[in-house]
Amino acid sequence: FANALQAVIAKTAVKHVVVAAMGDMLGGLKGTIVNLVVRRVKKMVPAWSLPGHVKFNAALKAGTGMNFKPVKVAADDVAFLQYTGGTTGISKGAVLLHSNVLANVAQNALWIEDAFTVKPKPAHLNFICALPLYHIFALTVNALMGMQLGGQNILIPNPRDIPGFVKQLGKYPIHIFPGLNTLFNALLNNEDFRKLDFKPLILTLGGGMAVQKGVAERWKALTGCPVTEGYGLSETSPVATANTFSNGTFTGTIGLPLPSTEIAIRDDDGNDLPLGEVGEICIRGPQVMAGYWKRPDETAKVITKDGFFKSGDMGFMDERGYTKIVDRKKDMILVSGFNVYPNELEEVVALHPGVLEVAAIGVPDEHSGEVPKLFVVKKDPLLTAEVLTVYCRENLTGYKRPKYIEFRTELPKTPVGKILRRALRGLG
Template sequence: MAKTTAKSSATKPAKGKDARKAATPPAEKTKAAPAKAPTAKATTEKAPTGKAAAANAPAAKTAATPAKAARSSKPAPTAAPTAPTAAAKPAPVGKPAPAKSTKSDAASGTAAARAAPTAVTSAAGPSKATKAPAATKSVAASPGKPPKQMTPAAKRGATKERPETMTTSSAAKPAEKPWLKSYPSVVPPEIGPLPAEAIGELLVNACRKYTGQPAFTCMGKSLSYSDMERLSSAFGAWLQAKGLAKGARVAIMMPNVLQYPVVMMGVMRAGLTVVNVNPLYTPRELEHQLKDSGAEAIVILENFAATLQACVAKTNVKHVVVASMGDMLGTVKGAIVNLVVRRVKKMVPAWSLPGHVSFNAAMKEGAARTCKPAQVASDDVAFLQYTGGTTGVSKGATLLHRNVLANVAQNVLWLESAFIKKPRPPHMVYVCPLPLYHIYALTVNALTGMHLGAQNILIPNPRDIPGFVKELQQYPINVFPGLNTLFNALLNNSEFAKVDFKPLLLTFGGGMAVQRPVAERWKKLTGCVVSEGYGLSETSPVATANRFDADEFSGTIGLPIPSTEIAIRDEDGKDLPIGEVGEICIRGPQVMAGYWNRPDETAKVMAADGFFKSGDMGFMDDKGYIKIVDRKKDMILVSGFNVYPNELEEVVAQHPGVLEVAAIGVPDEHSGEVPKLFVVKKDPNLTAEALHEYCRQNLTGYKRPRHIEFRTDLPKTNVGKILRRELRG
């Protein structure tokens, strides 16, 4: 589960049966509680169509997650739960049949819902302006598709149900929702109708609403919303001309360049599915993802084309589009950038992909065609977000249009707390140092940002701190998502202090625990509190968030966002009392449909009552704030990216000189954790240098071990299972 997680550390509990398995993140060992604040009664407000999103996220080798801050307020009484549905078993996901609802259905049955504000339901029920159809069914409780009898209008106005059979304790029933008493008065407990039937529709509506305003800026070049509509239409038309059937998978393997949002939006408009790919993947990793997803097309930056060359023949890919850094920067600037990238910095290894099409050629061909409106329903698959697997192979989290659209609506509502103390800017400006191929930046920056008419400043390489600071000095940044290592690096750059921080409204922290000293330095310099939140690829991603009007860094992952329930459960699936550590389980409309073509893996993480088992251990306090204390699985968190020991061990075990191997995470001051290998040699002449070189050839940079220790044997159970916990000491 690739987490867009702001993990805070705490004392390792005596209870929590799985806590002993996980490495406690290096951080302070105190139980941080959110700061108290004057209470205020919650009110129902129309969610303006122009609000930004709570978030979380990771990034190109650096990741980040949501962010929020902590305060408490007195809520209005919660509405009675809607009628329960039968507990649903996880449905197999993959190669879904075409949805029965069509665009014409949406046009006739949901026009009123679309015209309504995106989220206005209060504890007392939906307002007249946005009241959902009376026959609305739940879209949150089941990981499968919604009931077939639901109309698109019903699905878009759906609210969650509470199954009567759910096991709860008297101390912490999810139905009690203790977090609502800590909600900002401007945020309702539930979202209203979804802002659109499909993501393509959402983005086209934004382009037509904000027309000449800047949407994305990269390396000094901006694309307006009208540019985005025109260019995405051209690319969508090119895809349709290739005969790709509805729902066909299109992989995108690019960093934060202008081509990414154009291609992503074009894929959505063509009625296809995006498969996001990390550009730093090795051929082995790329091959697995392309084969597993069944991708038929890929759009790739030429810098990484050699990787595709090494594996494309083993996949189902039929159409290859190759872009270059300078494609969308203008004729003169584009030529200069391409020359520098190719010849001066030598960032483009030699490659050969017979039959490929250049990005510019595809755009020219598509511009001469018309992108036909796609028949897309809200329960069609929008994205396959690959996340690490405990079995050593990554799995595709299947995100339906309604999952992601719900998270956009949730984020829009939660942003309202940012304007309690600070005025709303007329035009929001986001900085985007986190990669758009990651679910956090994708949902929070690209999708929510466009829905709000915001400008996203794309940073192709956030590790170039001097270059990043120069970009920050040029724009009035309102929203800043990042992670601890990025914040720390910026704070240690002397030029960063010269940035004008007056426009800064929000700083999101996630991907790894934000260290309190870093958060305190950040607030002292910028005047902005670092807010943290929590989410995963499987939750589209935001699940919890701190309030944006907080005065201090909280050290928690915040409160469940609207229409989201969090249950803390033991290994038997029973709800635990307030303050007791257990597994964090999540239910809401943003929870995925399941893992692509892996019903067995889906069944492991989805409870019968619709709760997703995160695998993270934490507790909830009496105000509803949640704190992560440990990780149930052995996952290693490197700068916000998930690294799974099983995958490392499987790769290293294939080296002819290795007899046995085990991987764990160890603390690192720069990235939070790094992988460490314990190796038993088969070849007595095997060296650490040789293993490091082998890993460079087979593993992405953040997955590579930083430490290798040779041993004569490894600790094992009586059945031969390696005991990683003993290696941690």
């Protein structure tokens, strides 16, 4: 990324730049060879020039001769800016305070104790970290929770390299496995993954995007461990709700609010809706951000007068207090006045045995305003649009059926693995 920094550094106040290379921590000949291959053979590093930069290993060496000078930190000081995923628009910096982050770690620590009532906590916990550490899911659940529990994080540099990923999984007893639906699905389609020993697995945590029922059922059938789905955002440090681990089944919901957390389902006018009615999921609790960095206009749009954060996700709460997400508000498709939620379409189509991955968006239509369009990655190369059309006719209500089906070899995703619907809509 040094070339990206080179393009903008003149417009910033950055004084010091430390540049790390992939082989830096491998040491000696191995590190040198890795860096050479990455730069010269695979050509993964674009040319760059940053005068005055310091190499990572040189910075570490310089640091060993210095004394640590602690800085006084208060609970309401800014811990960091957590940038949103940008799946539906431009990323914004969520201002997370030390109190926000610590609150969420404490909330999760209390919640995770339920899992150890099913399987006892081992002496040495292993976490799988297949998410980038700058993502709030990994930052809180892997890094901070892992440290608090005294766990070891197995860092996976490239989770899209499924064979390499599975090879690493075979080296350790895996106890806690946070991930996304797309990752679980990819692993389930790998022969070597199915040969691994899953007896140590205590928790599979699903987040970041909706976990599809078909994927959850296949995961439990293979591993014996249910996918426990939770929900959160960069703005909520991140976890706001989660299912109980001892439940043992996939509920298809995002579970119950964490301790000290309130969930309200509200309409566009800010009124609370009855149980079972779909509205915007709003969250209040000690983990909710202070606001967006230097964007008071955007902060005002999402923080209500009574302190709730408007998530932008649409959902409903059932009579047990469990919340079900139907989709992102911005992704909703309006067909002749009827709301169609892409998640619902995707879950149905993903159950077709010939489908590997699917994404649904709305496209303009002169008769009904919008109509659904599917983008499909095939599992079965013989799958046709005609076959899928018949399947959708049998499993979806008329106005929810896709008018267009386009096959692709892959779907655009964020670095975390979330499908980028806005890219499919041609919005960048």
